[in-house]
Amino acid sequence: MACRRCFEAGLLQRCAPVLPHPIRSQVVLVGQAPGRLEQETRLPFSGRAGRELFRWLKTAGLGDEEEARAAVYLTSITKCFPGPARSGSGDRRPTSAEIELCQPHLADQLELLDPWLLIAVGQMAISRFLGDHAMDELIGHVYLPSAEELPLEAPVPLGVRPLVLPLPHPSGASRWLNHEGHRTQLATALNRLRRLLDELPVPI
Numbered sequence: 001m002a003c004r005r006c007f008e009a010g011l012l013q014r015c016a017p018v019l020p021h022p023i024r025s026q027v028v029l030v031g032q033a034p035g036r037l038e039q040e041t042r043l044p045f046s047g048r049a050g051r052e053l054f055r056w057l058k059t060a061g062l063g064d065e066e067e068a069r070a071a072v073y074l075t076s077i078t079k080c081f082p083g084p085a086r087s088g089s090g091d092r093r094p095t096s097a098e099i100e101l102c103q104p105h106l107a108d109q110l111e112l113l114d115p116w117l118l119i120a121v122g123q124m125a126i127s128r129f130l131g132d133h134a135m136d137e138l139i140g141h142v143y144l145p146s147a148e149e150l151p152l153e154a155p156v157p158l159g160v161r162p163l164v165l166p167l168p169h170p171s172g173a174s175r176w177l178n179h180e181g182h183r184t185q186l187a188t189a190l191n192r193l194r195r196l197l198d199e200l201p202v203p204i
């Protein structure tokens, strides 16, 4: 919460790291970066994108927002609001310099929690864990730590971690979901998430 690395490096004017409630969970969700509102609330996914995300998680069986926050550790690739995009639409993507400075924080979170399931939200988080592939190829599938796909009918490997489930970004700035076929992929992904949550080694 006290990190000022990006300010000291001249990359951000203001640093206000956003972190979730300190829960211990086997499920970690990683987004791109906090938005403007989160910079004030200091709580991940507390803006409009969050409302959509919690609607998705409810579909996957995680209950309401309060229950989802108690069950899933919510974080992001970088922890501070990067500012608005120059185009005027949405937020600026964190730069590679910001990602590199923030990477140790995410690495520490993952090492401490050692999650069984990692939900990667949006292209940046998906690329971080599964490499550079189009979201069309990945959404609706589940991946082993090797980035190999876990087939739909395969038994869930309880001793392997983390499984990675990619989701699109719930922000209104993402146009990926405007395509009807992509909405079907999202429904498939949430269905798979529900089934994985049912298989959790220790239920949440």
Ligand code: SF4
Pocket: 003, 004, 005, 006, 007, 015, 016, 017, 078, 079, 080, 098, 101, 102, 103, 105
């Ligand atoms: S984005 Fe990450 S590294 Fe940069 S100041 Fe915020 S917490 Fe620190």
